[in-house]
Amino acid sequence: MKAVELKKDVYWVGALDWAVRDFHGYETPRGTSYNNYLVLDDEITLIDTVKYDFADITIKNIIGVVDPARIKHVIINHIENDHVTSLDRVMALAPDATIYISDKGKRGLERFFDLEKWKIKVVKSGDTLCTGKKTFQFIETPMLHWPDSMVTYLHEDKILFTQDAFGQHIASSGRFDDEFIAEYSEAVLEDAVVDYYANILMPFGQMIKMKIAEIEKSGFEIDIVAPDHGIIWRQNPGKVFKTYLDLANGKANLSVAVIYDTMWQSTEKMIVPITEGIREAGVGVKVIKLRATPTSIAIKEFWKARGALIGSPTLNNITYPSVAEYLTHLRGLRPKNRLVGAFGSYGWGGGAVKEIYDEFKRMGLDAVDPGLQVLYKPSRKDEEICFEFGKNFAEKVIEYHNKF
Numbered sequence: 001m002k003a004v005e006l007k008k009d010v011y012w013v014g015a016l017d018w019a020v021r022d023f024h025g026y027e028t029p030r031g032t033s034y035n036n037y038l039v040l041d042d043e044i045t046l047i048d049t050v051k052y053d054f055a056d057i058t059i060k061n062i063i064g065v066v067d068p069a070r071i072k073h074v075i076i077n078h079i080e081n082d083h084v085t086s087l088d089r090v091m092a093l094a095p096d097a098t099i100y101i102s103d104k105g106k107r108g109l110e111r112f113f114d115l116e117k118w119k120i121k122v123v124k125s126g127d128t129l130c131t132g133k134k135t136f137q138f139i140e141t142p143m144l145h146w147p148d149s150m151v152t153y154l155h156e157d158k159i160l161f162t163q164d165a166f167g168q169h170i171a172s173s174g175r176f177d178d179e180f181i182a183e184y185s186e187a188v189l190e191d192a193v194v195d196y197y198a199n200i201l202m203p204f205g206q207m208i209k210m211k212i213a214e215i216e217k218s219g220f221e222i223d224i225v226a227p228d229h230g231i232i233w234r235q236n237p238g239k240v241f242k243t244y245l246d247l248a249n250g251k252a253n254l255s256v257a258v259i260y261d262t263m264w265q266s267t268e269k270m271i272v273p274i275t276e277g278i279r280e281a282g283v284g285v286k287v288i289k290l291r292a293t294p295t296s297i298a299i300k301e302f303w304k305a306r307g308a309l310i311g312s313p314t315l316n317n318i319t320y321p322s323v324a325e326y327l328t329h330l331r332g333l334r335p336k337n338r339l340v341g342a343f344g345s346y347g348w349g350g351g352a353v354k355e356i357y358d359e360f361k362r363m364g365l366d367a368v369d370p371g372l373q374v375l376y377k378p379s380r381k382d383e384e385i386c387f388e389f390g391k392n393f394a395e396k397v398i399e400y401h402n403k404f
């Protein structure tokens with residue numbers, strides 16, 4: 001796809017990755033895009049590059065607008081592989097360019113490339129770059145989501161280039177929010193934002209709130225938010241800030257995600273009465289079987305619901321492997337403001353439910369004790385107990401939800 005103009009003399013020159021379905025373990029059913037931007041002025045600036053495999057595409061897009069040899073400045077907002085691994089290909093065509101990068105970014109970039117051959121300028125929050133009639137201003141955003149991360153504001157055009165923040169894994173010919181919404185829907189876009197936030201930004205809620213406050217305090221007017229993945233926000237850029245603040249403040253649906261796996265369908269047989277109990281309490285429920293669902297989707301569903309019940313059979317006195325793997329993944333994302341519980345079947349001796357509660361404790365999650373275990377296969381009596389377990393848990397979720 002050719003370059004797309006955001007505003008006069010400001011172009012998207014990135015690449016669409018329609019085919020990717022596994023983005024370092026993250027399920028991407030809509031593919032993704034690697035966005036980078038070219039700004040024409042007396043001196044020409046490139047903001048970010050793309051994943052190595054797409055170097056030819058961004059170079060072609062740049063050449064479609066300008067001779068790359070005329071690029072004087074290359075701003076690197078983030079050094080993860082999907083944004084810098086074509087930097088040497090671009091720099092080979094722009095030998096006079098200076099790279100602008102945070103201090104931690106430079107230290108990371110040294111692990112990718114020999115920097116001796118390039119001019120590098122380390123920048124910090126508040127530093128500016130004037131290219132003639134336009135001025136860029138840098139704002140460091142460490143741990144949003146890597147230590148090196150920063151965003152760049154283009155004053156005259158009121159564009160905030162945000163690297164991964166405010167992105168979504170979407171490949172679409174419509175490069176802007178209004179175009180995507182017209183082709184699909186606002187709900188599909190919102191779901192993509194929540195998916196991306198849950199799987200990438202969940203641990204960094206406090207930093208998100210701080211940085212949004214800092215940007216608002218700076219008084220920057222923002223017409224366009226231009227992330228490094230997915231669609232560009234021009235219709236209502238304030239809305240994505242609001243969505244992020246809501247998510248960082250722990251916004252969730254009054255519902256329960258039942259996330260489980262099963263060995264001989266005994267734990268699975270507990271699901272129907274448990275979900276009936278949840279519904280009896282007037283709470284919505286969604287059931288996710290782990291070996292039938294990509295981990296990133298199970299993470300998103302956990303994050304969307306105020307409560308989660310984790311179900312696992314006991315295997316060799318410990319948690320079933322797919323459930324243990326999921327919980328490890330979840331722990332790394334440091335979830336907060338969710339109420340959890342656990343259930344499962346066992347044969348010779350329990351173990352899984354206790355281990356899951358230990359994991360909840362490590363995560364610092366609020367849990368409803370003591371969980372529910374069923375010997376071998378649920379009997380009719382056990383099904384009644386499962387129903388009450390689901391109902392009691394959902395009632396506690398309602399109380400918990402009302403605190404937010």
Ligand code: FEO
Nearest residue numbers: 078080082164228
């Ligand atoms: Fe899209 Fe943190 O890389």
